[in-house]
Amino acid sequence: MPQPRPRRAVCLDLDGTLIDSAPDLAAALNRRLAANGLAPQPLASVKQMIGDGARVLLTRGFAAAGRPLTETELAAELEAFIPDYEAQSLDETRPFPGVEEALEALADAGFMLAIVTNKPEAPTRTILRRLGLETRFATVAGGDSFPVRKPDPGHILGTLERLGIAPADAVMVGDHANDLVAARGAGVRAIYAAFGYGEADHRALGAAAVIERFDALPGAVAALFASAS
Incomplete structure (x- = not known):
């Protein structure tokens, strides 16, 4: 047997x-940067920011764009980022x-x-x-x-x-x-x-x-x- x-x-x-998933994560991050008048981050750079969740992605992305977020700003950005990303998370x-x-x-x-x-x-x-x-x-x-x-x-x-x-x-x-x-x-x-x-x-x-x-x-x-x- x-x-x-x-x-x-x-x-x-x-x-x-x-x-x-990096292209869609980068696009969502760059939409938040654009909404704040900041330059987009290249895909190669965003790939190195992925792996610790959306909060860290936003923190790293805004810092790389030259405008570090306060905790209050981060909370607001996170609230905007998550539904926007989820709605377009399978574009690419x-x-x-x-x-x-x-x-x-x-x-x-x-x-x-x-x-x-x-x-x-x-x-x-x-x-x-x-x-x-x-x-x-x-x-x-x-x-x-x-x-x-x-x-x-x-x-x-x-x-x-x-x-x-x-x-x-x-x-x-x-x-x-x-x-x-x-x-x-x-x-x-x-x-x-x-x-x-x-x-x-x-x-x-x-x-x-x-x-x-x-x-x-x-x-x-x-x-x-x-x-x-």
Whole structure:
């Protein structure tokens, strides 16, 4: 009689890992800058501002444009930014090449899939649903799903608790230092998505593997678990 597959999970970051959302995030940021009479920020610069949520994106964007925000101004800008971005969050946002095939391969291999992102949970689910990806994931953990978020390891640990998966049986995939730091703190092996927006020193931060494109993920995950068995 065949033995049941062990329960294992692959946790994925969203922006810069699963989806290429930088053009829409940059456009939304630049609309707020324009509303304040400030020059737009180039896409390459905005990519380096992504990964810590909308509040930090706005803080970094306005500072780069030469007008740092006070806390009161930031609250007002955030209130304007979020609905504007959500209304146009899929103008140019698309999954990275190979995403659908790689997710199917991981699911066929018996892995549970989860999203662990600092983007709030509701817009994350909306984006996934509109891209036809939401049903691929057993759970979606946004930046507001728990009292903490990446780089706090509690964000990953809370997600794994939802799934009933031990840290040793999980992998975290992301393009940002936050992903690697959170994974290290949670005792979860990390795969660095080098095609994303981050410029993390993945070796210093303990990434167990690096992928240059998304379709390499199933092989990288299989290799990690094979080496641990």
